[in-house]
Amino acid sequence: MQTRFSSMLLLHMLEKVETFRTPRSVYHIVTGKRSAQTLQDARWFHLDHWFHIYPHWREAAFYTEIDAALKTGWLALEEEGMYSVTPAGRAQLQMYQKDQPFPAAVNGWRFAAGSRAFWPRLHLAVHTLSHLAAKETSFRPAEGSAQVQQYIKAWLKGQRSTYQELAANLYSELERMLQELPASSAASAAGRLSGLGMSGRTLGQLAVSLNLEEERVKIEWLNALHFILQTLTKDPGDYPLLASLAADILAQPRLTYSASQTYRLLQKGMNLTEISAHRGLKNGTVEDHFVEIAGEADDFPLYEYVSPQIVEHVRQTVNDLETKKLRAVKEAIEASGQVVSYFQLRLALSTGEEMKR
Amino acid sequence: MRMSLEEGLHRFFGFENFRPGQKAIIEDVMHGRDCLAVLPTGGGKSLLYQLPALLSDGLAIIVSPLIALMEDQVQELRAFRMKQAVCLHSGLSQQERKVRLHAIESLKLLYLSPEMLSQPWMQRLLKHQKLSFVAVDEAHCISQWGHEFRPDYQMLGHVLEVFGRPPVLALTATATPAVREDIYTALRMKENARIHLFSLDRTNIRLFGESVMDEKEKQTRLFTILHHFQRPVLVYVMSRSRAEALAERAAEALNLRTAYYHGGMDAADRQNIQAQFLADELDVVICTSAFGMGINKPDVAAVIHYHMPSNIESYMQEIGRAGRSGKDSAAVVLYAPGDENLPHDMMLGEFPPPAAARMLLEDTSLHGALLTEVEKQAQGIGLSEVQARYVVYQLFKAGCFHSTNEMKQLSRPAVENVVRELSDRIMKRRKEKEAQIEEVKAYILFTGCRRQKLLAHFNEETVLQDASICCDHCLAVWPPGSEKVRDREDLSWQGRLQKLLLPDKRSNEKGGFGHE
Known part of the structure; x- marks a missing residue:
């Protein structure tokens, strides 16, 4: 890949994981590996917004990029396969960020999969209404998937307004929504839409007119989609049409398969030991699931497993010590006379960080 | 009572008359006769199977190697409310395949890629359907003599037997007599099969060839042509990077809407370029051979080859x-x-080193492995996709697989024998391909009538009488034409959204925004 954006993102991520993790863990985050370890790393190091944004990145290509950064002197090799960002690397990153700050709304953790499902619907809805509002009834759907076509057909059937009204409403919702975004994101999203008398523009064409690299156009587009989904989670009532296109996508918390099984039992009112026994799993495995669920679902009964005082204490300690090493945190808390397990520590750190970034 | 052919033509496609020759082929297909039809691109090929499929009882299978083309045709049919058409290929998810096959009983046309048709589950499914006929598009891919040989096409003859050998319609735009013979044999066409040959002579295309000193002069010449003559124009080049670089320079040097297109672009981008080209939003597309198949744009003013193609068939x-x-x-x-x-x-890169065969045959973990696994492993040892496909197909032909498609374990001498034969075969094939390239070069440097020379390759002669519209050596001049000039469109994002969703804004605008 080797784009300016991807190499800067890599520096940014390696800076965050410091020397606690190897680049491999960063690779797992950007490709969206759904293992307990990666999910936890992503949250832990506040890298969850970049989770799953490069699902197709090959490992070899990823390491080529690491090598290149090493050669340029942006990265330095530390012990045990760890890397650190050099002062030169930091300077590069700052310069880039000053010029083109990383898009703020990208949130792969919550929306990577959702936006992949949402975009074809949005595109086809706009494309279809663009034709129908102009009374053009024979046209080729812009998205070829039969699933999406069936979805939009049903969606249209469920609407009560005329096509012109629908198109006008969709326009006003999109216009209001994109207004909130930086111009490059709005232009990237609107540019890739198509309809009657207007084809979609390619990444390369948008890159030329926006004076950005292609990769960055893609990220700006993603930024717009994630922003839309984020806004729809918060204020679905302000955007009824867009919200109806995304409703089922936003409904489900995203968990690994096994964790979702555990979640279901948890919702039935079972506790940790009961779940382990019922599923024939080790306690440790179910604990991993709990940590994952706690970070993802709002209804997790956190305080049944760790008291609010301890949660607060743990967060405080992490801030004071400026460390993410579990053992150091545990020792500090125990030195103050409280008892805390690793499981409780991880639970305490898995939640409530959303807004802090 | 069944609709007449003309009624069907009018009702489904909105045409009043058949083009010359179409009706005879369609009648043959309706009567269940095997047919081979050779007709030039743009000759209305797809109608030859679409109409009979819609008028017949049962399901017609259309086999095509071009996924984009199949998707395209299905979308087009569906856009005109013929929903009984569906396309399946390996690029689709399980779920998507299920949705598409949901109502197989009511389907009239099923487009399949050859590898899809060779899937056992697909064969089981189709065995229970009443098949009206099977159309094999781009049938020249079946022949090793053809310029686009596809090993998976070779299995078609066998697969058809599984379905009780329904009638076959083989279609191709380019077929020398040797290729026609191959198609005939490979598809096991019946004794009474008809061959419909159409002239490949496209009399409204004037033929030109120009020699230049070097790359730099060539680029200047290209830009001059693009600047002075009518548009839209397709420019074919050999490499992806060259397509991008040339498009960039042309856009700088000329005030033309220029884009590039190649197989390495992302699918949405490729679709966008096609759509822009069809909607007259581009003047010049600089592309590799990946562009063009299935794109039916009536008004392309010129096709320029910046690099020579590998053979005359591709050129045609x-x-x-x-x-x-x-x-x-x-x-x-x-x-x-x-x-x-x-x-x-490029041609040299298509062949694997013969030693690769030895590595595969002696890999004990592959003994008993399926064809597809061996192909995957071939890529694992560093062969390209094309090379891997080639070597595995050759092993298959050399009898290195059981009838269940599992790889045999061969003795040392047997392995060496296979490797030697493969090496000989590659040498022979290389020589053939070198000869084809020489043939193209000879055409370019030829000083007689270009049309005669091209058609001679297909054992044809031209019917064109008027030398002034034939070729440069017959003293034809460039066809005159009006330049279509449009303003470069660079709307704000708000402007785009308005044009997309507010039809009133669109029609109130100066100049309007016509329906294409």
């Missing part, structure tokens, strides 16, 4: 995209000394 097919509406158009090939090295190097 690519220039056939000019002038489909019947209007005067042109085909130009530019040549600089040494240009033949490009297709030559």
